[in-house]
Amino acid sequence: MTEHGLDFEKVRLALHGRPLLALDTRIAPGEVFSVMGPSGSGKSTLLAYAAGFLAPAFQASGRLRLNGHDITRVPAERRGIGLLFQDPLLFPHLSVAGNLRFGMPRRVPCKAQRIAEALSEMGLAGYGDRDPATLSGGQQSRVALMRLLLSQPRAVLLDEPFSKLDTHLRQEMRRLVFDRLREAGLPSLLVTHDREDAEAAGGHIISLG
Template sequence: MAGLRLEGLRITRAGVPLVALEAEIAPGEVLSVMGPSGSGKSTLLSAIMGTLAPSFAMTGLVWLDGCEITRQPPEARRVGILYQEELLFPHLSVGGNLAFGLPRAVRGRAARAARVAAALAEVGLAGFADRDPATLSGGQKARVALMRMLLAEPLALLLDEPFSRLDAGLRAQVREMVFARARARGLPVLLVTHDAADAAAAGGCVVELG
């Protein structure tokens, strides 16, 4: 079954219930999870990524495109994530950052450079491969982070309030760019946010924690 499915997902800490969620996200659709700080939004993403801290306990299953990934290591899950900060590598060029996301199956310097160039062109950054990430604007950094994640060919996308640090005008632009590319690639998207405008822009269902 295509998409991301959370089957009876329950997360506790020291025996205290924190998150309980049953959800199905079809390819190209967005599920928004809202709640105040401390309600378990980021913990939910960690459970899906496979990076849940040992202080938490989880039951239930995580399915992606018909495969159960609950116990797979994070690097095998093919789940992409965008955070509040772009987390670009400062010691790599823009092109180097993008190349880092490429699968190992893409071999040869020319082939990898072509993928990077195409990704930059897709988001209006053609010719930026040799730029230092420190010279980019906030919107440009957000676009590079998005394409680095997409070049890794994920099967699902998690959004950990990636728009919260952008000003209002840029926020709307980056938000639409992210959702449009997720739809074009048929990726199920889970957005966690405390901002109702982000959830409204995403469309789809909204779940409130806490």
């Protein structure tokens, strides 16, 4: 039987032979596993390893498995892993609907209907034709989250996704993001320097550095 989740099997990362971090854990479906640490502790390196774009200067050993499949050497674009960054990174040349459509798998039927439903779920009904630049920061963050979910990833990486939000919006987006990831049953890895982010995620927390 296939074991579902994201498995870091005796993963060791180093830079020019200097050990950075070691991780041996399983992230269960719907769990958000948090890695805390200051700049330079290896958080971003771990994300790059998991996403599949670790720079050649780094050395890695161990294995990464997703739902039982070894993806250690699978190219980034074929891993089925979604990313959510500090900035929404919406495409300025596409409408809100165009941004949502961009990552959707080709096999998804009735894309326009699914996009309309997604916007309604996020409290953005009727915003499909809007220019992303006309949205507030919170609205842009919601669109970025929905674009991620519509791409149907099998796991998610979160790179300080709340760090540029004000306090009230930060709390709102934490609840929204973590609730959605749990509902979707996605194993997720959060890197952050903020303990409140990690505690709000509700999963295991490790500290680096």
